[in-house]
Amino acid sequence: xxxxxxETVAFARDTMMPPAPPPRRETGAVRWMxxxxxxxxxxxxxxxxxxxxLWLALRDLLxxxxxxxxxxxxxxxxxxxxDQLYGEGVPAACWAVVRARWRQLLxxxxxxxxxxxxxxxxxxxxxAVLPVLFSGAPRRLLWLSAAAPFVIVWLLWGxxxxxxxxxxxxxVVGWAIWAAVxxxxxxxxxxxLGLGAALAWWFLLARPVAAxxxxxxxxxxxxxxxxxxxxxxxxxxIGLAGICLSLPLGVLxxxxxxSELFFISKVAVAxxxxxxxxxxxxxxxxxxxxLNYFLPRGTNFxxxxxVIIMVTLFSSAYxxxxxxxxxxALPSGQYEAADALGLGYWQATRLIVLPQALKISIPGIxxxxxxxxxxxxxxxxxxxxxxxxxxxxxxxxxxxxGIYWELYVFVALVFFAFCFAMSRYSIWLxxxxxxSHR
Amino acid sequence: xxxSVMLGxxxxxxxxxxxxxxxxxxxxxxxxxxCGVNPGLTGFAAPDxxxxxxxxxxxxxxxxxxxxxxxxxxxxxIPLSGETRFTALAAGEVDVLARNSTWTFxxxxxxxxxxxxxxxxxxxxxxxxxxxxxxxxxELDGATVCIQTGTTTELNLADFFRVNNITYEPVPIANDAExxxxxxxxxxxVYTTDASGLASxxxxxxxxxxxxxxxxxxxxxxxxxxxxxGDTEWADIVRWTFYALVTAExxxxxxxxxxxxxxxxxxxxxxxxxxxxxxxxxxMAGLDQQWAVRVVQAGGNYGEIFERNLGESxxxxxxRGLNALWTQGGLMYAPPFR
Numbered sequence: 031x032x033x034x035x036x037e038t039v040a041f042a043r044d045t046m047m048p049p050a051p052p053p054r055r056e057t058g059a060v061r062w063m064x065x066x067x068x069x070x071x072x073x074x075x076x077x078x079x080x081x082x083x084l085w086l087a088l089r090d091l092l093x094x095x096x097x098x099x100x101x102x103x104x105x106x107x108x109x110x111x112x113d114q115l116y117g118e119g120v121p122a123a124c125w126a127v128v129r130a131r132w133r134q135l136l137x138x139x140x141x142x143x144x145x146x147x148x149x150x151x152x153x154x155x156x157x158a159v160l161p162v163l164f165s166g167a168p169r170r171l172l173w174l175s176a177a178a179p180f181v182i183v184w185l186l187w188g189x190x191x192x193x194x195x196x197x198x199x200x201x202v203v204g205w206a207i208w209a210a211v212x213x214x215x216x217x218x219x220x221x222x223l224g225l226g227a228a229l230a231w232w233f234l235l236a237r238p239v240a241a242x243x244x245x246x247x248x249x250x251x252x253x254x255x256x257x258x259x260x261x262x263x264x265x266x267x268i269g270l271a272g273i274c275l276s277l278p279l280g281v282l283x284x285x286x287x288x289s290e291l292f293f294i295s296k297v298a299v300a301x302x303x304x305x306x307x308x309x310x311x312x313x314x315x316x317x318x319x320x321l322n323y324f325l326p327r328g329t330n331f332x333x334x335x336x337v338i339i340m341v342t343l344f345s346s347a348y349x350x351x352x353x354x355x356x357x358x359a360l361p362s363g364q365y366e367a368a369d370a371l372g373l374g375y376w377q378a379t380r381l382i383v384l385p386q387a388l389k390i391s392i393p394g395i396x397x398x399x400x401x402x403x404x405x406x407x408x409x410x411x412x413x414x415x416x417x418x419x420x421x422x423x424x425x426x427x428x429x430x431x432g433i434y435w436e437l438y439v440f441v442a443l444v445f446f447a448f449c450f451a452m453s454r455y456s457i458w459l460x461x462x463x464x465x466s467h468r
Numbered sequence: 469x470x471x472s473v474m475l476g477x478x479x480x481x482x483x484x485x486x487x488x489x490x491x492x493x494x495x496x497x498x499x500x501x502x503c504g505v506n507p508g509l510t511g512f513a514a515p516d517x518x519x520x521x522x523x524x525x526x527x528x529x530x531x532x533x534x535x536x537x538x539x540x541x542x543x544x545x546i547p548l549s550g551e552t553r554f555t556a557l558a559a560g561e562v563d564v565l566a567r568n569s570t571w572t573f574x575x576x577x578x579x580x581x582x583x584x585x586x587x588x589x590x591x592x593x594x595x596x597x598x599x600x601x602x603x604x605x606x607e608l609d610g611a612t613v614c615i616q617t618g619t620t621t622e623l624n625l626a627d628f629f630r631v632n633n634i635t636y637e638p639v640p641i642a643n644d645a646e647x648x649x650x651x652x653x654x655x656x657x658v659y660t661t662d663a664s665g666l667a668s669x670x671x672x673x674x675x676x677x678x679x680x681x682x683x684x685x686x687x688x689x690x691x692x693x694x695x696x697x698g699d700t701e702w703a704d705i706v707r708w709t710f711y712a713l714v715t716a717e718x719x720x721x722x723x724x725x726x727x728x729x730x731x732x733x734x735x736x737x738x739x740x741x742x743x744x745x746x747x748x749x750x751x752m753a754g755l756d757q758q759w760a761v762r763v764v765q766a767g768g769n770y771g772e773i774f775e776r777n778l779g780e781s782x783x784x785x786x787x788r789g790l791n792a793l794w795t796q797g798g799l800m801y802a803p804p805f806r
Binding site: 105106109130131133134138139142257258315318319320323410411412413415419422423424425426427428431432434 | 506507508509510511513514515516517518519544546547548549551552555556559561643644645648649652668669671672673674782783784
């Protein structure tokens with residue numbers, strides 16, 4: 031080694047220098063604000079404008095909500111308390127109406143000692159959809175998912191436990207016969223026999239079996255009429271039933287519309303166009319009024335069931351179109367690859383086409399579902415007590431006449447919570463299923 | 469295909485109309501009375517915090533159930549909007565419509581309804597802010613008016629302004645609650661609906677004294693229960709249930725003393741006939757002897773029902789006015805029980 035550099039190199043660092051903290055204006059909130067809010071003249075103007083609008087909106091709203099009065103027996107009492115606390119004419123919310131009537135807003139006229147039933151039904155529903163929504167959930171829960179519809183119906187409407195059990199057994203009977211015959215190799219005959227057996231069970235045997243079981247073990251809840259359903263219980267029953275039923279129906283309709291069988295595709299087109307071409311309110315009025323003319327006198331076709339059927343049929347037409355969009359977006363290479371592998375129509379659809387098409391359609395499907403859920407408030411036109419109708423009914427009592435915003439705010443917040451949850455789930459699902467664009 | 473569906477609907481509607489003859493039998497077989505009510509009108513029909521329906525019209529439903537079924541609690545209250553009320557009645561969804569509906573010529577004839585009685589004589593009025601400085605409805609030239617759609621009030625309003633040769637601008641609203649809100653928000657200068665409704669609306673205002681009900685009553689609004697055309701036995705039951713309430717007030721029979729009066733024949737033969745201690749008037753109507761006793765027990769006589777729901781002791785504070793008994797200068801006049 032030469033000595034040349036012995037003097038020139040007075041000091042050589044043998045460890046890394048610790049990184050200096052960045053300048054203050056390049057970190058944390060300051061930097062974020064500079065980058066996002068004040069990055070240029072236009073941005074600065076927009077930021078100030080937005081802040082001003084926000085202040086305009088909240089300036090009155092927040093103090094009004096914050097001053098809110100929670101303990102009062104009527105609107106006039108609310109005003110008296112307000113005058114005492116803040117002086118006359120100061121805006122203050124009268125949250126006492128929500129406190130007094132939250133039960134009706136959430137449960138309608140459901141019997142007060144049975145409020146655990148809709149709650150338990152909702153809990154059961156959430157557990158039952160877990161294995162469908164999240165692939166990480168234990169697969170064994172699927173058994174619960176299969177049983178849940180029957181238990182939920184029993185919990186909500188009450189009556190003997192054996193009615194829903196007998197109805198469920200019909201599916202079991204049909205499936206057992208189908209499986210037994212299909213094993214021998216004749217798929218068409220198996221489907222026919224299975225369907226026939228299930229129908230025979232429902233129409234001939236289910237009633238006596240249910241009655242027999244009820245006489246042996248009388249397990250029953252107090253029956254609750256559909257008229258007693260109201261508020262968010264009603265919205266959730268109609269919305270969730272519509273969502274769960276319209277998705278499979280929509281998938282079938284979308285496949286039928288793209289089918290190469292002339293008759294099937296034309297029927298699907300006609301159905302979708304007719305249902306979509308008429309407003310939901312008209313279908314609801316048909317459900318309430320016109321059906322009564324067609325049904326034989328004395329038949330008591332439950333109004334809620336009618337509404338659920340109409341909402342499902344209506345929503346399935348929209349879902350079908352959304353899914354058709356997903357199907358159309360698949361490159362034809364996917365179909366050809368499936369054919370090249372020797373897959374049949376159903377195999378190809380189940381394994382290759384639908385998983386991809388559904389993934390593409392997720393935002394559209396969730397969009398339709400959120401719309402459907404909010405559309406349940408339209409049932410007020412046929413005099414079912416949705417949250418909006420309940421709030422105007424509350425306003426019609428002498429105590430709470432003249433109360434508007436408090437009830438609207440409450441209804442809006444609950445709706446927002448549900449819709450926001452659905453929207454977040456959809457975003458999460460999209461991220462998780464993202465494959466191609468990584 | 470559409471035509472055949474339409475024809476089918478009409479044919480079935482005809483069948484259904486013909487088949488719906490014996491409402492009383494249906495009601496008895498079902499065990500409950502389906503009563504169409506307003507989904508929320510202060511004083512007339514609204515559910516309380518526990519979900520029990522209360523109001524002036526609701527008490528009539530209870531009285532009819534007491535007469536026909538023996539129990540005033542056996543009522544299914546079916547709330548109906550202004551647009552669907554008559555269709556629901558015609559389709560058989562309700563047995564009787566006690567929903568502050570005005571008895572008019574076209575509803576009676578064209579819509580094939582029967583109005584067996586009038587339980588409230590109302591009339592359309594105007595509510596205006598005192599600050600507007602209007603003393604008479606005739607000064608309302610060019611005013612914006614909040615008006616409920618699908619009601620007789622809408623038509624009366626047009627007539628009134630046309631007759632007086634003045635103009636107005638309608639602001640259509642769907643229901644009473646929306647009407648109050650629009651009126652208070654200043655979307656319209658005046659709010660018009662039945663005077664009873666205006667009184668109850670004004671009662672909920674923060675400063676009721678800042679608003680006046682103008683002196684003109686521009687229409688006749690005989691509000692009453694409605695039933696389907698063609699079942700006169702059922703219409704009789706509804707009619708005489710109501711007249712039993714009026715007669716009970718006239719004869720001084722109240723919820724408190726009816727049991728005592730019905731225990732044994734009294735001096736007054738009309739009381740005896742009404743309460744079933746003399747002759748057999750109940751069976752003539754297809755009911756039992758005690759029907760009128762139960763009707764009065766259900767919620768008191770007409771005067772008691774009025775006082776409890778609408779009268780001066782309530783926040784609505786309506787005077788009897790036209791709805792007083794004929795003996796006190798009103799129009800409530802029941803045909804004799806004879």
